Amino acid sequence: MADYSLFTKVNGDSFxxxxxxxDDIIITGNNLEEMEHLISFFLKQFHIKDLGDLKYFLGIEFSRSKKGLFLSxxxxxxxxxxxxxxxxARLEKCPMEQNMKLQTIDGAILNDPTRYRRLVGKLIYLTITRPDIVFAVQNLSQFMHQPRKPHMEAALRVLRFIKGTPGQxxxxxxxxxxxxxAYCDSDHASCPTTRRSTTGYCVLLGYSLVSWKSKKQPIVARSSTEAEYRAMANICLEITWLRYILQYLRVKQKGPTLLHCDNQVALHIAANPVYHERTKHIEIDCHIVREKLQAGEISPIYISSQDELADIFTKALGRDSFNYLSHKLGLLNIHSST
Known part of the structure; x- marks a missing residue:
């Protein structure tokens, strides 16, 4: 029920x-005999081809070793x-210039917008294994209706960054x-046109990054605390879904999920059951976060801004901060000579 494309079978200790x-299928489990039996059943019922160990799936490459699994x-x-x-082309060290703010009215309109739209569409698919370019691509996708020259230049900069790290x-x-x-963050009123804030979050399963998002909030937040709290509400829904799907994968969570946030006022509102005058306009988000907190599904915890992993999803960072957070998120380039 967590994902209609995922089917599971449990038989004793076998999963x-x-x-x-x-028409593409991945089969996994902890019992090789059960997996082979299932493949034999498929072969009898359908005209399929067994490609062996997972190496390539929907444009994603898989490399396996005793140390773990690498996706690129x-x-x-x-x-x-x-x-x-x-x-x-020459290389770039970061996908986006630090503190860059793209706007809808800057620069000349492109004569052929389809080239820009096609390029951004391809970059969106690349974010499946490249969370380091998610914020930049999220920005670029906001100008699909009428792209301009600065937007195209920013998109080409992302490509020049990818050129230096294609195997990341x-x-x-x-x-x-x-x-x-989990980690959540926001950049208050970051959009120069609408003054809407940007939500960024990521969720790790142990040391593995399994979910992330960068998205402009649907309404204008009146304070940085409100923007941060809306980010918390969004990640609460993601955590709920992930905990649900992990049950089907027989990965039990022993306690509440730690939710790291660098805004102490937002954490106070989450823990305080009394509504203040200043929080009436975010009542629904307050209910969502508190409901998950009281149900024991999340445990909000403060983290310093320099250790906030979700910061990479809310703004264009400098090279040092960008490289530090990319490393902390588990991004790796096995094709690099170093």
């Missing part, structure tokens, strides 16, 4: 999982660079504690 996307979209990234003719991806270590922990 088998099947993930289906149209290296071939897809190189194809984008080839299609746009940027294989010989996510590493899932084999040894892990499998406990969920």
């Amino acid at each position: 088998t999982g099947v993930l289906i996307y149209v 979209q290296r071939k897809y990234a190189l194809d984008i660079l080839q299609d746009t003719g940027l294989t010989g 991806g996510l590493f899932f270590p084999a040894i892990n504690n499998l406990e969920l922990k």
